[in-house]
Amino acid sequence: MIELTVNGIKRQVDVVPEMPLLWVLRDELGITSPKYGCGVAQCGACTVQIDGMAVRSCQSHIGEVAGKSVVTLEGLDKKEQHPVLQAWIEHQVPQCGYCQTGQIMQAISLLDLISNPTDDEINQVMSGNLCRCGTYPRIRAAIHAAAAKKMAEK
Amino acid sequence: MGHMQSLSRRAFVIGSAAVAGGIAFGAYGSAEAAAPSADDNPLAAGLGPNSVTFNPWVEISPDKITLIAQHADIGQGVGSVQPIMIAEEMDLDPGQFGIRFAGPSPAYFNTGFADEFAPFVAADQSPAAEEARAKTLEWLRQAGLQMTGGSSTLPDTYDKLRVAGAVARETLKAAAAKRSGVAVADLRTQSGHVILPNGTKIAYVALAAEASKIPPVLDAQPRDPSKWRMLGKPMMRLDVRSKVMGELKFGIDQRTEGMMYASVKLNPNKGQPLKSYDAGKARSMPGVKKILEIKNGVAVIATNSWYAMKAVEAIACEWAPSAYPAEQADHWKVLESSFKPEFLGKEWRKIGDIEAGLKTGKLVEAEYRAPYVAHQPLEPLNGIGLVTDKGMEIWVGHQSPRFVQYVAATAIGLKPEQVTFHNQWSGGSFGHRLEYENVRVLAEIANQMKGTPIKLVFSREEDFLQDIPRQIAIARHRGSVDKSKIVAADLQLASTTPLKGLLERSGTPSKDPDGQLAAGLWNVYYDIPNFRATSYEAQGLSPSTTWRSVGASTSGFFTESFIDELIHAAGLDPMKARIAMCTVPHYRKVLETVAEMSDWKGPLGNGRGRGVAFVESFGTPTAEVVEVTATDRGIRIDKVWVAADVGKVVDPVNFENQVQGGVVWGLGHAINCELTYAKGAVQQTNYNHHEAMRIYQCPVIEVRGLENDPKVRGVGEPPVPPAAPALANAIFAATGKRIREMPFNKFIDFV
Numbered sequence: 001m002i003e004l005t006v007n008g009i010k011r012q013v014d015v016v017p018e019m020p021l022l023w024v025l026r027d028e029l030g031i032t033s034p035k036y037g038c039g040v041a042q043c044g045a046c047t048v049q050i051d052g053m054a055v056r057s058c059q060s061h062i063g064e065v066a067g068k069s070v071v072t073l074e075g076l077d078k079k080e081q082h083p084v085l086q087a088w089i090e091h092q093v094p095q096c097g098y099c100q101t102g103q104i105m106q107a108i109s110l111l112d113l114i115s116n117p118t119d120d121e122i123n124q125v126m127s128g129n130l131c132r133c134g135t136y137p138r139i140r141a142a143i144h145a146a147a148a149k150k151m152a153e154k
Numbered sequence: 155m156g157h158m159q160s161l162s163r164r165a166f167v168i169g170s171a172a173v174a175g176g177i178a179f180g181a182y183g184s185a186e187a188a189a190p191s192a193d194d195n196p197l198a199a200g201l202g203p204n205s206v207t208f209n210p211w212v213e214i215s216p217d218k219i220t221l222i223a224q225h226a227d228i229g230q231g232v233g234s235v236q237p238i239m240i241a242e243e244m245d246l247d248p249g250q251f252g253i254r255f256a257g258p259s260p261a262y263f264n265t266g267f268a269d270e271f272a273p274f275v276a277a278d279q280s281p282a283a284e285e286a287r288a289k290t291l292e293w294l295r296q297a298g299l300q301m302t303g304g305s306s307t308l309p310d311t312y313d314k315l316r317v318a319g320a321v322a323r324e325t326l327k328a329a330a331a332k333r334s335g336v337a338v339a340d341l342r343t344q345s346g347h348v349i350l351p352n353g354t355k356i357a358y359v360a361l362a363a364e365a366s367k368i369p370p371v372l373d374a375q376p377r378d379p380s381k382w383r384m385l386g387k388p389m390m391r392l393d394v395r396s397k398v399m400g401e402l403k404f405g406i407d408q409r410t411e412g413m414m415y416a417s418v419k420l421n422p423n424k425g426q427p428l429k430s431y432d433a434g435k436a437r438s439m440p441g442v443k444k445i446l447e448i449k450n451g452v453a454v455i456a457t458n459s460w461y462a463m464k465a466v467e468a469i470a471c472e473w474a475p476s477a478y479p480a481e482q483a484d485h486w487k488v489l490e491s492s493f494k495p496e497f498l499g500k501e502w503r504k505i506g507d508i509e510a511g512l513k514t515g516k517l518v519e520a521e522y523r524a525p526y527v528a529h530q531p532l533e534p535l536n537g538i539g540l541v542t543d544k545g546m547e548i549w550v551g552h553q554s555p556r557f558v559q560y561v562a563a564t565a566i567g568l569k570p571e572q573v574t575f576h577n578q579w580s581g582g583s584f585g586h587r588l589e590y591e592n593v594r595v596l597a598e599i600a601n602q603m604k605g606t607p608i609k610l611v612f613s614r615e616e617d618f619l620q621d622i623p624r625q626i627a628i629a630r631h632r633g634s635v636d637k638s639k640i641v642a643a644d645l646q647l648a649s650t651t652p653l654k655g656l657l658e659r660s661g662t663p664s665k666d667p668d669g670q671l672a673a674g675l676w677n678v679y680y681d682i683p684n685f686r687a688t689s690y691e692a693q694g695l696s697p698s699t700t701w702r703s704v705g706a707s708t709s710g711f712f713t714e715s716f717i718d719e720l721i722h723a724a725g726l727d728p729m730k731a732r733i734a735m736c737t738v739p740h741y742r743k744v745l746e747t748v749a750e751m752s753d754w755k756g757p758l759g760n761g762r763g764r765g766v767a768f769v770e771s772f773g774t775p776t777a778e779v780v781e782v783t784a785t786d787r788g789i790r791i792d793k794v795w796v797a798a799d800v801g802k803v804v805d806p807v808n809f810e811n812q813v814q815g816g817v818v819w820g821l822g823h824a825i826n827c828e829l830t831y832a833k834g835a836v837q838q839t840n841y842n843h844h845e846a847m848r849i850y851q852c853p854v855i856e857v858r859g860l861e862n863d864p865k866v867r868g869v870g871e872p873p874v875p876p877a878a879p880a881l882a883n884a885i886f887a888a889t890g891k892r893i894r895e896m897p898f899n900k901f902i903d904f905v
Contacts, residue, residue, distance in 0.1 A: 015441075016440045019458075023458060023459060026407075026459070027415065030409065032400070032403065032407040033400030035404075035406075035533070035581070036406070036459075036534065036611070036614075037533075037534075037841075038614045038840055039613065039615075039840075040614075040840055042840055042841040042842050043532060043841055045532055072400075073399075073400040089394055089395055092391055092807050092811065093394075093398070094229075094393070094394055094397040094398060095229040095230065095231065095811060095812070095815055096228065096229025096532070096533070096581045097229070097397030097398075097402060097581070098404060098533045099532050099581075100397055101400045104398065123849055123850035124850070127849050127850045130532065130841060130845075130846075131532075131849075132530065132531055132532050132582050132584070132819075132846070133229050133582060133819075134815030134816070134817070134818025134819055134822070134847065134852075135811065135814075135815060136814075136818060136847070136848075136849040136852035137814050137855055139849060
């Protein structure tokens with residue numbers, strides 16, 4: 001049994017330690033906002049936080065996550081009022097939406113590091129997140145809007 | 155048991171024709187002429203007590219209103235705009251109705267294909283063209299062709315869904331009139347209620363039982379667009395919130411009681427069988443429950459998807475060799491030798507005297523190439539299947555519900571009607587979910603696992619290997635210029651056949667030349683006195699299929715690059731020359747609009763360049779200007795301007811998002827994507843080999859929608875074809891280098 005905390009709740013899973021966190025979340029725990037896109041850290045659709053850091057859950061073996069705290073989009077604090085999610089809705093970013101949960105988790109991490117990022121900084125941090133529908137112009141706009149919302153809250 | 159109106163679909167359709175204007179439903183004879191099932195309302199069978207359905211798109215029970223989304227949502231937003239078109243007419247607000255995807259039924263045949271399938275260019279509105287479209291429409295009705303694609307959702311549904319909503323509204327008012335004794339003319343509707351003159355409100359759901367017992371009001375009129383509350387105005391897509399909150403379940407997120415997980419390894423020599431396999435290692439791997447042999451590969455059944463993927467990876471397979479050339483170089487050789495009479499698809503258009511024209515003035519000749527490309531939506535192929543003694547149930551995101559039934563049934567010896575299909579929200583498609591690799595193998599696996607629901611997920615690598623690609627093509631174009639004018643253009647291409655291939659795999663093979671090879675080739679609207687457009691269909695190459703914008707994705711690049719070369723040879727400005735040559739007034743307006751948006755004033759200099767391209771695809775004329783800078787790190791795309799005329803912009807925010815996405819799709823794949831075969835398999839198996847555009851390369855994209863076209867057109871695909879030639883033309887303007895083959899990064903670096 002491997003024990004970890006997911007969205008504030010202690011969970012135990014009986015799987016091999018090499019199993020990626022992504023698949024533990026999806027198939028063993030039924031948490032589906034982290035998506036399988038590539039399996040090799042090329043698309044970012046599986047992005048979650050481990051101990052507050054944005055990581056690709058397809059590359060995190062569950063054995064190494066034991067004892068740590070994982071937060072997926074489902075478990076974000078004050079999710080309904082979250083400035084990044086609000087900005088994503090206001091700008092109607094998603095088309096198919098499959099990559100967007102990963103984009104959002106990456107954007108939250110970006111804004112934790114840089115409170116008011118430039119387009120160049122957005123490009124640098126967000127380029128690991130693929131969007132096949134091409135919503136990049138809206139992702140940029142939503143990140144700027146979320147940054148403004150976060151600053152207004154302070 | 156509630157009962158269906160004694161209304162046939164035919165009656166409904168004729169009712170709608172009376173008000174829809176220009177739609178040729180109902181012009182076709184007697185009820186006997188129709189396939190009987192095409193007239194049935196498929197909602198009638200599942201109707202609960204005291205419930206009513208007025209047509210195949212509206213269902214009201216005593217506790218809820220359900221609107222049917224006929225076209226599959228693959229990210230293009232039609233899961234939202236279809237029900238909103240009905241809700242607009244019914245005076246329903248978002249949140250007052252549920253949405254369900256349509257099941258398989260000929261009642262959902264796609265009227266929107268009539269224009270694309272009839273052999274006339276879109277701008278041709280002559281009586282002969284309209285007559286051919288009417289005949290095509292009747293064929294579509296008889297065939298019951300239910301398919302999402304070809305940017306046809308709005309052309310198909312713009313009239314019929316608003317009429318469907320209006321019929322529902324007026325029939326509910328009639329029911330309220332009967333109950334209250336108030337004249338219909340004194341009733342109004344608002345927010346899901348009929349409102350009496352004294353202010354009394356009757357909820358629609360409370361009228362369901364009574365509405366089911368009166369004749370429907372078939373002459374109900376949809377409202378004039380000036381009265382719209384939601385349509386045509388910036389509105390919130392209904393799926394945005396649940397997608398942002400991570401709550402929306404895609405096909406891959408579904409689960410069912412007692413389900414087991416499967417993954418597959420299939421012969422990468424597409425279409426060929428498995429010869430033998432050794433699963434010795436896989437059998438003892440964690441979570442593995444069963445190894446199955448299927449027609450073209452092997453499957454592992456396991457306790458989760460990852461165990462299944464890892465185990466199937468460990469199976470050693472021996473494959474039957476490919477039926478097409480094993481090596482990519484030989485695919486190109488076949489194409490090169492396909493410009494011969496025996497491979498003629500069709501001479502699509504001939505104007506003037508092409509041979510004489512080519513001998514006049516200066517001759518320009520150029521060869522262009524476009525490679526195989528993958529679709530690779532981010533949600534990999536998947537599905538849940540359950541086979542029992544009664545038949546098969548399948549949960550999968552797909553664009554062709556009736557063909558899913560056919561393909562699944564055929565794979566395991568059932569009748570199509572024994573397959574129950576539940577469509578799912580899809581994480582992209584771009585043409586991928588018109589094919590059947592997942593459907594066929596899921597049927598085979600579930601059939602061997604009778605009674606157990608099986609969830610199949612393809613690994614990304616397997617998805618790449620089985621992705622039936624976009625057509626490969628070579629164009630050999632010739633033209634001439636004389637006295638600052640284009641005198642002749644002889645456009646010829648050899649290509650694999652995307653639509654023919656898809657139709658064949660769908661169980662409806664066609665012997666006709668592939669009409670998609672004409673798209674972007676024959677529908678050229680410039681005043682060129684001597685013109686010819688010819689397609690050749692290469693034989694024996696990789697199967698190919700429809701990839702966002704289909705034929706125009708390659709031909710648009712060839713044609714608009716070559717036109718640019720002719721314009722350059724004639725010493726003209728690329729924008730001014732196109733505007734001057736454009737023969738269709740409202741298409742010219744599209745070019746003039748993009749010129750105005752970009753403030754086009756000729757060459758920029760200093761390593762900067764602009765290119766323009768104009769392509770009509772699926773009836774939507776679209777012009778794009780791309781601006782680039784040649785930097786010491788390579789070409790940087792600075793900005794893109796797009797103008798497209800769709801007749802009516804129904805969902806403006808989503809319109810902009812779709813257009814921007816189409817530009818990103820077109821540019822990204824033109825820059826760095828191709829699939830190449832080696833030993834019969836594609837060599838690109840993940841996004842690091844087939845990347846397309848990431849955010850760092852994405853320019854600012856300014857969009858304007860025009861509404862001058864006499865018909866309502868789609869916009870999912872039309873922004874794609876002009877992107878590649880506009881970029882190539884911009885690179886030429888900035889550097890003097892003419893790139894005639896995709897992907898461009900084989901010839902020039904990009905930032």
